[in-house]
Amino acid sequence: MSKQPASYRPRHAVILAHPNPASFNGLVADAYCDAVRACGHEAIVRDLYALGFDPLLREHERPGTEGFRLSPDVDAELDILRGSDVFILVYPIWFGMPPAMMKGYVDRVLGAGVTSAQVQHRTAETVLRGKRLVGITSSGASKAWLNEQDQMDSLRQLFGRYLLHAFGMKAYEDLHFGETIEGLDQDYVDANLAQVGDRARAICAAIASDRAQGQAVPPAA
Incomplete structure (x- = not known):
C-alpha cells in the first residue's frame, strides 16, 4: 500500500x-479556509467572479467533437486544482439552482473532457476522482420553506450526489444557511460561521483518519 510523504499537507x-x-458566501469561504489552515491543511480559493471566469462552454471543449481540445484557461485552472483532496462549492441558491457561473465551472473545468459514457460507467478520470465534495449554500428563504418545496433535496440530488457518482468521488456532504439577507444580525452571522468552522474541522479529522488507515502497515500473512 502506497504511503504519502510525511510532509504531505491535505489540500x-x-x-x-x-x-x-x-457577501455572506465570501465570509463562509474565509471561515472555512481559516479553520482548515488552523488544522495544518492547505486551502486555496477560486473566486470565480473576482477571477473573471468565463462559464461559456466552447464547441471545441466538448469531448467527441472534431478538433476537441481544452482552452488554455481551463488547462491553467486544472493545473491549480490538481492535488486537492477536498472540493468545496460555496454559492447562493438562485431560483432553486446554483448560479450560472458555478454551473459553467462544472461544465468547463470540473467535468473537462468527460463523456456521457464515462459518467454512466463512472470511469471519468478527473481532478475529482476519489476526492471529497462539499456543498455550502445560502438562500434568502428559510431552510424550512425550501424543504417544503422539495428544493433542498432536489439540489442535493442534482448538484451533490449526481456529481459524487458521475466523477467517482469519495464522499459528499452539504451545509445550508437560510434567511441570509441584507442587514443580517452579527450574532446570526457569527453562529453560522462557527458551524462552517466546525464542519471544516470535522472534514480535516476525516481526512486524517483516511490517511492513517491508508498508511497502516498491513498485518503479516
Whole structure:
C-alpha cells in the first residue's frame, strides 16, 4: 500500500461563486479556509467572479467533437486544482439552482473532457476522482420553506450526489444557511460561521483518519 510523504499537507479547493466580494458566501469561504489552515491543511480559493471566469462552454471543449481540445484557461485552472483532496462549492441558491457561473465551472473545468459514457460507467478520470465534495449554500428563504418545496433535496440530488457518482468521488456532504439577507444580525452571522468552522474541522479529522488507515502497515500473512 502506497504511503504519502510525511510532509504531505491535505489540500482544500474552495470554489466561490458570488458577485459581491463582501457577501455572506465570501465570509463562509474565509471561515472555512481559516479553520482548515488552523488544522495544518492547505486551502486555496477560486473566486470565480473576482477571477473573471468565463462559464461559456466552447464547441471545441466538448469531448467527441472534431478538433476537441481544452482552452488554455481551463488547462491553467486544472493545473491549480490538481492535488486537492477536498472540493468545496460555496454559492447562493438562485431560483432553486446554483448560479450560472458555478454551473459553467462544472461544465468547463470540473467535468473537462468527460463523456456521457464515462459518467454512466463512472470511469471519468478527473481532478475529482476519489476526492471529497462539499456543498455550502445560502438562500434568502428559510431552510424550512425550501424543504417544503422539495428544493433542498432536489439540489442535493442534482448538484451533490449526481456529481459524487458521475466523477467517482469519495464522499459528499452539504451545509445550508437560510434567511441570509441584507442587514443580517452579527450574532446570526457569527453562529453560522462557527458551524462552517466546525464542519471544516470535522472534514480535516476525516481526512486524517483516511490517511492513517491508508498508511497502516498491513498485518503479516
